[in-house]
Amino acid sequence: MPNLKGQNFRVFIDDGEHRKVVAQSTNCTVNYTANIEDASHKDITGMAALPSIVSKGCTIQVDSLDVSDIGAILTKIKTGTPFDLIWEETSTTDNQTPVVTDTSLLPRHAKAYLNDATFTFNDRENSAKNLQFTITGAIDDLADQNPLTVITPSINFTKGQYVRLFLGYGVLGASAVIAAGKSLSLHTSVSLQESTTKDTTGNWQVQTPTGISYDISTSALMRSGETITSTVAGYTVNDLVELYEADEVLNWKIANVGGDNNRTASSTIVSGRAIVTSLQLNGPNRQDATYNATLNGVGDYTVGA
Amino acid sequence: MAQKKVTEEDTQEQAQGQTSAPKANAPEGSHSEVKTPVILIASSTEELNSKVEEFISANPGAVAGCIGYDQMTRIYSIRIDIINN
Numbered sequence: 001m002p003n004l005k006g007q008n009f010r011v012f013i014d015d016g017e018h019r020k021v022v023a024q025s026t027n028c029t030v031n032y033t034a035n036i037e038d039a040s041h042k043d044i045t046g047m048a049a050l051p052s053i054v055s056k057g058c059t060i061q062v063d064s065l066d067v068s069d070i071g072a073i074l075t076k077i078k079t080g081t082p083f084d085l086i087w088e089e090t091s092t093t094d095n096q097t098p099v100v101t102d103t104s105l106l107p108r109h110a111k112a113y114l115n116d117a118t119f120t121f122n123d124r125e126n127s128a129k130n131l132q133f134t135i136t137g138a139i140d141d142l143a144d145q146n147p148l149t150v151i152t153p154s155i156n157f158t159k160g161q162y163v164r165l166f167l168g169y170g171v172l173g174a175s176a177v178i179a180a181g182k183s184l185s186l187h188t189s190v191s192l193q194e195s196t197t198k199d200t201t202g203n204w205q206v207q208t209p210t211g212i213s214y215d216i217s218t219s220a221l222m223r224s225g226e227t228i229t230s231t232v233a234g235y236t237v238n239d240l241v242e243l244y245e246a247d248e249v250l251n252w253k254i255a256n257v258g259g260d261n262n263r264t265a266s267s268t269i270v271s272g273r274a275i276v277t278s279l280q281l282n283g284p285n286r287q288d289a290t291y292n293a294t295l296n297g298v299g300d301y302t303v304g305a
Numbered sequence: 306m307a308q309k310k311v312t313e314e315d316t317q318e319q320a321q322g323q324t325s326a327p328k329a330n331a332p333e334g335s336h337s338e339v340k341t342p343v344i345l346i347a348s349s350t351e352e353l354n355s356k357v358e359e360f361i362s363a364n365p366g367a368v369a370g371c372i373g374y375d376q377m378t379r380i381y382s383i384r385i386d387i388i389n390n
Contacts, residue, residue, distance in 0.1 A: 068384035071368040072342065075388050127371060156373040156382055162350070163371055256357075256372045256383070258350035266354035267361065267369035267383070303388065304361075304368030 007095045009105065011062045014084035018149040021096045024066040024157075026128075030087055031059045035205075055196065057205040060085060060112060060133045067127045067158050070119055074270055074303045077188055080209045082111040082136055086143045096150050098143070107143035110135040113209055115190040121160040121254075122183045134192055136207040160184070164257045165218050166265060167235050167250050169243065174253040174271060177263050179234025180221035182290070186254060186270065188214040214297040216252065216274060222281065222289040232263035237281065237291045244276040249298055272301035342370075346382040353381045360385060 011028045012019045022028070036051040044050065076083070088107035091097040098107060112133035121127045165184050166174040178184075192207040200206055222237045243250060253271035258264055278294035345360060347353035350372060361367045370384035 068370040068373055068382075069342070069386070071370050071384075071388070072386045075368070075386070121371075154375065155377055156375040156380075158371040158373045162374075256350075256354070256369065258354055258372075266350075266372075267357045269369060269371060 004089060004105065005092075008090045008092055008099075010087070010090050010095065011060060012086040012088070012143075012148075014086060014109075014146050016084070017146055019084075019086060019144075019146050020149050020151055021090075022062045022064050022066075022131075023151050024154065025062055025064045027061075027063040028087070029061040031061075033057050033059070053203060055194075055203050055205045058110065058112075058135045058139060060087065060135070062131045062133075064129050064131070065126050065157055067119055067121075067129050068156075070129070070269055071303050073114065073117060073129075073131075074188065074301065077114055077117065077190060077212065078300070078303070080190075082113050083133060085110055085112045085133055085135070088143055094150060094153075097148065107141060108139050109141065109143045109145075110139045111137055113190055113192060113207055115192055115209075116188070118185055118187045120183070120185040121158070121163040123161050123181065125160050127158040127160050127163065134207055136192075136205070138202055138204045161262050162257055163254060163269065164262065164265075165216065166253045166255060167239075167243075168252075169248050169250050172251070174251040176233040176235045176239075177257070177265075178218055178220050179226060179228075179236050180223060181218060182221065183217070183219045184254070185217045186214065187217070188212065212300075214272075214301060215277070216254075216295045216297070217292065218295075219290055219292045222283075222291050228261055230261050230263050232261075232265075234263070237279075240276060240279060240291070240293050244279050247275065250274050250276070250295065252295060268304060270301050270303050273298040341387075343367075343385045343387070344382055345385060346380050348380060350381055353383055357383055357385070 011022050034056045035054045037054050038049045039052045040050040086107060086109045089099045089105040091099050112135040114131055115134045116132040118130045164181060165178045166176060168174045168176055190209050191211045193210045194205050195208040196206045226234050252274050253268045255265040255268045258266055274295035274297050276293060277296045280292040283289045345356045347356055357369050366388045367385050368388055373382050
């Protein structure tokens, strides 16, 4: 019997009308866990533990090169509603059509919160997203409630230099781009509270979202000033140090860009306000000096303009 | 008016490098939700950005995803989600 290859074990998302595979996925991991308590007591001789299951849970990680749905995902996170996830064996013909035989991996379905999402846009590289879901409630076998939509294979990628971080403060909005940027990532985190009670049947953990936080990380070359002439102003490490020292609440936006030096913002993908919480200046011998900055979101983010 | 969904045939058209006109109208409903996305395509980022701006201004609740590039067809594309708030 041949080994099951990773491309034939896939995660699907059901949007209530259709179920679609997570497109351009590069990896997926399903972690089943059981929380136990030691039920050993004085009547049992010896020192061996006697674990019994208190609750069960599951997390699912999916990595993908498709970031075109960033707006939809960030919106869904804000609504605080769970996703319908399915994970199952797929056919070798298209790596998408489920295989259901006596010996295939049984399909599983659960509702799950996207409690951790990272979108990465690095210079010249294909952008990526890393999603981690935590299921809420029971895992079941209701995998085929809605019809499968097979996605046309695509080699359509987002190069990181076409998505950039813009900053500003006060009435200036977020009008200046991070000059000589190298990397950029947006990370969202949803805190979950385990909320089972005696009314809850079974031993699956039930989760309730309690809060959303996000941070933005970027790195760039250190320069003592702008080295290019552009109609779009650039933020240098000097600017960020001053803003950090001033405890300034910044306006930020992540936008698609084009034009000269990839600095002209077109559509805004997501925007908000943030404070600089980390700055690291690096001076490696003979190499370009760089800096890394982290901004923590202040209040809600806005998807789109 | 209900919006037209992007079908697999639409996706195939884009893969073949044909220009696709916007295929959605203003969304219905009053609660926050994500409708079936629309894909805009163009042969340059400038052309695509222009299409995006035009589409977003004509469709309240439209939000753009990230610009993508297909190195085989040399077509730029972007996904637009219509979100009701």
